[in-house]
Structure formats: structure tokens, C-alpha cells
Amino acid sequence: MTEEPPRLAPLLTPEGQALLAEVRDHDPARELALATRLRRDHDAALVSAALGQARLRQRAVAKFGARDAHRMYFTPNGVEQATRTAVAAHRAARFRALGVARVTDLCCGIGGDAVELARAGIAVTGVDLDPLTCEIAEANVRALAPDGPRAAFVRADVTAYDTTGAEALFVDPARRRGAGRVFDPEAYAPPLSWALDAVRRTGLGAIKIAPGIPHALVPDDFTAEWVSYEGDVKEAVLWHTPGAPGPPRRATLLPAGAAVADRGLPDPPVRAPGRYLYEPDGAVIRAHLVAEAVADLPDAGLLDETIAYVTSDVRHETPFATGYEITDVLPFHLKRLKALLREREVGVLTVKKRGSAVEPEELRRKLKLKGRNEATVILTRTAGAPAMLLAHPLPRPR
Template identity: 40%
Template sequence: MASSSSDAGQSAATSHLAHILSPAGWTLLNSVDPSSAGTKEAALQLNLSLRKAGHPTDLVTAVVQQSELRFKARTKFGPFADTMVFTQAGLEQATRLKLAGLHAQRYTRAGITKVADLGCGIGADSLALASAEIEVTAVEMDETTAAAATLNLMPWPTAKVVNMDATEFDLTGFDGVWLDPARRTTDTSGTSRIFDPEAFSPPLSFVESLADRGLAVGVKMGPGIPHDALPANCEIQWVSINGDVVEAALWFGPLARPGIRRAALVIEAHGATEVSSTVDFDPHAALRGDVPVGKIEEYIHEPDGAVIRSGLIDELLKITGGHLIDPHIAYFSTKDPVKTPLAKAYRVVAVHPYHVKNLRSWVKAQGIGVLDIKKRGMDVTPEELRKILLAGNGRDAKKKATLILTRVGDTRLAIEVEPVV
């Protein structure tokens, strides 16, 4: 019987990992600076130079691929990435080290001492738990990924890895559970996302069953999880890091903070800011008039993605004194500038009707050569529109401009703005 594309992709990953875990492979891998595989061209040159040095082709291929993954992993793991082992799917889903540390703090604050990391992937969260002096057992069904996790967790004596189905692991003696369900499938062409929570591995219903047993349970979900799929007995915290929404974490039992149902945590270089609510998200609040809606004033603001995903714009409006410009759109407006990490602020320069021909004339007349386009509530592709509007502009066109494309009721607008630094 022919193997599936997923099986073929997994077989290749296993083969590559076997090569780098050999004495010769490990020595060669750790002699390579991951920066030397930081681009496709650089990786190709590295491959050629290693083969020219007499190393076997299969070994070189494995070392170069792992070096590429280590370089990419620096954005999540910093300098730790240069000594870790990754799979493509494992890296894509792995928790950033800073965020894994915040997860671990939930368990330490709740007094949890023994945690099962069910579906540990390459071991990022187990690493943080072990660093917090929590006894952690990392459970991973995929043999190749479990091998990578074993290597990554070797420096921590309080961590061990078990290669088995997470849903069959015996939780006797454990007071806490962390899960990061697999939300991707892998084949020879790469990885693809899964969106149905019941198609995750393990499924969301399994997570709920653990919480029903009285365990302290935390689970990392994709930030796009539908609100109607969220369990009723947990705290949900959406998290963004430097503007990128990275997860929606569900916290059950003692890991949930009293009185918080939804929260948006915005992490940036200078710290973290959070907004929260005690109640479920109500998508009809603005339509009922419970959320203020008004005209476009001197400033317009774009809430952080975590605030939007969590449905906490109403709380943000209370903090800023702003109002929506349309009950269906996340942009809000204020008369005076508002400084908050929870939203990006723009000064309104002019409001134009959305007509491509007129906008092209405006671009040409203003000598605009660099155009940033943001949009909500309009079926427009910013990249394609940018090419159309800038087409034919000469080299002398160097002015920078920003447009916000949106609608108010049935009227489509192009709002000329300047970012507030």
C-alpha cells in the first residue's frame, strides 16, 4: 500500500533528525552558525560548502535544514534556539519562550507542583515549567517530535518525555495539566492549519473532560477560535506580542483568575498591558446602542488584534473615551490624542470618498511614492490597490502617506491619516 503524503513527510523528518543526532551530525550541526542558513541563498551556499568539505549529502541536507530552523527559531527562543532541535511543524506551533514563562507562572502562583504537558511538541512549555522548578512530564505521540523534545529538555532533571498518545496518559498523582493541541497537518508540501476544535489532537472536548475532573488545566488555542466554541467554565486570554496575536489561552480551575471571563494581553518591548471583562462577548452590543458610535473626529485608532479577537473594544472605549465610527467596524475615533498600547493612533488629515480614479489623482498630485494601506470592512486587497495607485509615479515621488479604507454605513471611505508616534 502506498504511504500517504503525511506519512512521507513524517518519514523525511525522522530521517533528518536521525542524521543530526548521530555523533558526526551533532558535531557538524553545532559547528554551524544558524545565521549562515538565514536566507535561501545562504542555505544553498552552506550546503555546497559542506558537501565540498567531504560530508555525506544526506547528512549535509539534514544539518542545513536544522540550521535553517534554528535561525527561524531565534524569534521565539532567542539564543536558546542555537542549541535546540526542531521540526518544521513543531517550530510553527511552539510557544515563544517569553509567553511560555507566563504560562508557567500561572501554575506556580496556583501552587501546582506536578504538571503533565500533554502534546508537548518540541517542549517549549515544558522547558518553562521545568525552569520554574515544577516537576513536568512531557507527553508526545509523534516519535520524531518526542525525540526533539527529549534533547531540548535534557538540561532539566525535573523534566522527562514520554512517547505515547496524550489522551491515554495516566494522570494519577498530577495536580496540573497543560495542553497545546496539534492544530496543523504535515505533508511533503509543508503544513496546513486545522480550524475545527474537535479536529485538534487532542480535541477540545478532551480538555474539558480533564477540567471536569478537578485538575488545574491550561490549554493553548489558536487566536481565531470562535467565541461560540469556548467552554463556559474558564478564563480566556488572547495574547499579542509586538502586534502579532499569537494565542488564546484557556484557564480552568485554580489557574483562572476570579472575576475574569475574557482578557486581552498586549506585550511589547516596554512591558505588557491588559484589558478584561467579567462577561461573555456580546456581538450585538454596538447594534443595540450599548457601545457609543459617532462621527470621525481628529483622531482614529486601530485596536490591537488581541483586543479585537477578545471582543473587548467596548472596554477599550471606556478607557479611552472614544466611539466607534460604525457599529460593525473595529476602528474608533476621539477628539484628542489617546496614548495606549492597546491601540494604534492616527491623526486624520482628510476623508476622501473611495474612488480609485480620484485616489490615483490624489497620489500623483501629492507626489506620493510610499503608500501604507490599512483596511477593515471593505473587500479590497491593499497590495493590489497600492500597485494601481502608485502606477506611473516617477522616481521623484518620495512622499510617504497612509490610507485607512473603511466604511460608515453604506459609504466607503479612504481616510488619509498620519501615524501618531
């Protein structure tokens, strides 16, 4: 079977660029009519390719921002799997702080990380098996980091690629298959064990992994960093930096850049609900750093030893947790909650939960809310028993 050649080149021609500009903000509901009109003056395959890229660029705006997304090129898998700009920029800054001048980017995909490495002044060699993906990665770096150091892209199986002489590696194994996400690190492509050995041989590098990886699978000679963006956990990364290994675990919250690291603190004690409740950021929870995140919070304690809700009688501003002022603490009882919300004329209810089997949508349906006010209910456990806490969110620290 003849290999299909890369299909990006026609879009890079003046005609292709003009088509991309024309279809940039098209309405998908009117795409058929637009395609019919454009095909009167342009090759049908080129029109389809331009419309396909326009759709992918619209999807990519959430990750890359409108300015960058509409200058980039994508594949469907590339949009799904590429690293968000803020996360890639954070990683590039870490490589730069380590004094790295050259990074070999294995499984480079459409070049999201390569772009930010180049923008940070780091030379990149990207390696990927798919020829179209390599061509797209090169085009993306050329478009977004034209003044950066040289970037080269090689079509190769990363497990067979010779990394001899590489200064630092970044490995982003594929963690999706046709059926969905892959949770076993040895089912990554390439497997995690291979990536670990490759980074060890090089001496310095990072491996992107799923944030749900068990802590027991993190090797002792690597440090693990969990990264969230606007409260949503995006990834975990294993870092190998022999000269300055640092703490074994770290959580970084973007876009602010706040970070907390392992200090070996014991979990806060369990206590009764106070006036305030704090919900740690997901990266903090994944990294098992709740104690470190609330170390400066007086009289802080857990509502339950197995649940990452922290309570205190003191109002405290922290970038590592969302705060709530508690107004009511009651045993969980649906009729009582319904009556209380009706009495307070609550029509909009935010449901937070940890350690509760209640489904938020089902709860809202049963409550049949009406009213002009808003409230938050936190479903959890206190003293081992189901409880509901009514609360109001505190303003986020600036």
C-alpha cells in the same frame, strides 16, 4: 514495518556537535558545495542531519531568538507549531502565579512550553506520541534549562495516558493536517471536548486553541485568553482555575504584558470621525474587548457598529491600540484619492482596511504613486458608506 529509531543521537556526539557548529550560519545557496566538502570527512547521513538542523534553527530564530534557537533541535513540524518563547514564558508565569509546582504537558511537541515551565521553576512531564519529538523535547529542556527542576518525557498517546495525580495540565492539540490548518475544534488531535474533560478531571489547567474559535464554544467554567505578540495574534488559551476563575475573557499583549479583561461594558456609540483614529490590537478585537480597551478615552466612538475602528477628538496613549491622526475624511473615490496623493507627493502609501473589499496591492497598482512623502489611507465605512481616511500614525507609547 520496522519502526524508524530516533535520529537525534548522532548529532549529540562530539562529532555531531562540531558539525552543527561548523554549519550554523551557512549560506543555503552554497549548501551543496558545503555538503560535498563535509562528506569527505564525515558520514553522509550525519552531514545531512546537521545541515537539516541548521536550516531549521535558522527558521526558528524568529520564534526563539538566535541564542536559544541555535542550541535547540527541531523537526519541520516542530518549528511551525512550537510556541514562541515570549508566549510560552507568559503562560509559565501564569502557572507559577497560580502556585503550580508540576505541570503535565500533553502534546508537548519539541518542548517550547516545557523549556519555559522549567525555567520558571516548574517540574514538567511531557507526553507525545512521536519518539523523535520526545527525544528532542528532552534535549531542548536539558540545553536551555539545565538548572531547572526535573523534566521527564513519555512517548504515549495522550488520550490513553493516565493523568491521575497530576497537579495541572497543559494541552496543546494538533491543529494542522496535511491539507493545512484545522478550524473545527472537534477535529483537533485530540479533540477539544476530550481536552476540556481532561482538564476538568485534573481541576487546574490550560488548553491552547486557535484564536478564531467562536466565543459560543468557550465553556462557562473556563476563561479565555487571547495573546498577541508585537500586534500579531498568536493564540487563544482556555484556562480552568476553579479557585480563582477570573473574568470570562482577557486579552494580553506581548512583549509589554499589557492586559485588559472583560468588565461587561457596552460597545462605544457610533459617531462621526474625530481628529484621531485608534485601531485596537488584534487580541483585543478577538476577545471582544474594544469597549474595555478604550474605556479611558474621552468621547470615544465607533466609526461603524460592525467595525473595530475607534475615533475620538482626544489624543490618547494606550498600549491596546495603534493611534492615527486623521487629516482627511472623504467618500471612497479612486480618482479623488489619486489626485490628492499626487498633490501631496506621496510615493509610499500604507493601506489599512476594515469593512472594505478593496485589495491593498491592487489599489497601489492603480494609484501609480510617485513622490518623496509617506501617508496612510484607512479604507472603511462611516455612517454605513465606504470612506477613505488619510492619516499619520502616532508614536507608539513607551
